[in-house]
Amino acid sequence: MTNVTHAGTGATGPGAVPPAGGTAARRGPRTALLGLAGLAGLLLVIEVLPHTGLVSARYLPPTSRIMVALVEQLGEAEFWSALGDTLVAWAIGLAVAVVAGIVVGVLIGAVPVLRSVTSSTIEFLRPIPSVALIPLAVLLYGTEIQSTLLLVVYASFWQVLVQVLYGVQDVDPVADETARSYGLGTWARIRHVMWPTALPYVMTGVRLAASVALVLAITAQLVIGSPGLGALISRALASNAVPAMYALVVVTGMLGVAINLIARATERRVLSWHSSVRGEVIA
């Protein structure tokens, strides 16, 4: 358990056990009701604020106006194609980053000398903000989807790689030596010793990368203007369609929540055999 805990330095800090989602069953109906009340309260505050004159309705339209704009958006083909573009860029970028991150991570883990050789380079490249690549993406690809992909892949690759590296480092030496003395080859040891050890970390990396990929996909579309929800938001702002802009912001938020929930559910499914998940079911 302790070792897994270290893996989750991202979304919710060093807790392998995701606080939301999984605990739903334990939370009971009261918690769910309170949560709904909280959401309802937020909607109410946004509805009332513009009417009180504290905030101009030009800047913050009431909930009802945003809802209307949201429904209008749902009726437009442009919205659905933008949503599709965003999801496609997200999915392709994430897939490329995950595969690359796992392959590179396992390779570095399997060949010990690579670890010492690459660590300084990784430490240097990782914190480079991916938005620094925006001008380069514009020059190379203009407003094509590749621009978005360049940013998405760069940002999410490091999330996966770093977690995989934590994971392969965590292999129990006794298990590894046992496998060796049973005559398992390199490949078999990667498959049966290293991979199961690293899997919880890999899943943490994938979960983190999934949300980072969405952020970068929307950012790229917002700033560069490549097709997608981000571009739609900047267009709504330019044409002063404020309620529509808020509606689109809400959509991106819901997308983010959905991706989080799906990632956590996948994590639990894939790791259902692992003690960190099993333990929770028993508790």
Place this chain on the structure above:
Amino acid sequence: MTGVVKRVGYAVGLPAVLFAAWWVSTANSDNFYVPPLRTILETFGQLWTLEKLQADVWPSLWRLAVGYAIACLVGVALGVLVGSSRTVRATLEPVLEFFRAVPPPVLVPVIMLFAGIDHTMKIVVIAVGSLWPVLLNTVEGVRAVDEVLSDTCRSYGLTGVARLRHLVLRAASPQIVAGMRQALSIAIILMVISEMTAASNGLGYTIVEAQRSFAIPEMWSGILLLGLLGFLLSMVFRFVENRALAWYHGLRRAQRGS
């Protein structure tokens, strides 16, 4: 002695190889977009003079620092409040989760509506965008305070500020720091984005202006500087973290070793 040499060799080896590869492969480059590394470095020296750093990098860093500091203070304060009460936590958690899930850069257009396009807008964008990881991690950290410790504090009569300082914040600090680390990378992203969208100075502005006027070596040198900045900030963060959480890392090592 040989150990030190070996470690330095490992640390410098690959970067040197990559640097050389970049240098050689672009040495005779006539690709307009990929100028020789030599040209980029020469431009770097010419462009980022002390004056230019003061005019463009300083405002960026200042906004980053102010916005990030606000996010951390407000995030921890609100987080302690929300995390201390089970009812408040249950009520607000879905709302907070939603706000965290909104990709922070979409805040730029929203906050531009309220705060215009000046200094304030950028600081607010940075503060609001990087608030959520700190806030939610603090909530989670405060919630998970060890119950035995909490009861011990109570029976020793530790309440109020003392309890907050010695128990709650201390126990939650590993989580809070993890949130702050995440918040820092969001803050850097937002610093750049807000300057790319609307600004008259700043690092993001300089880079995007260079790209728009096809001043390619200048653009590359800006990207290099931004990368360097990201690296330096993460080093500073790690230094501070290692000092502040030395007790925690030591505890972890001891637990793992046993």
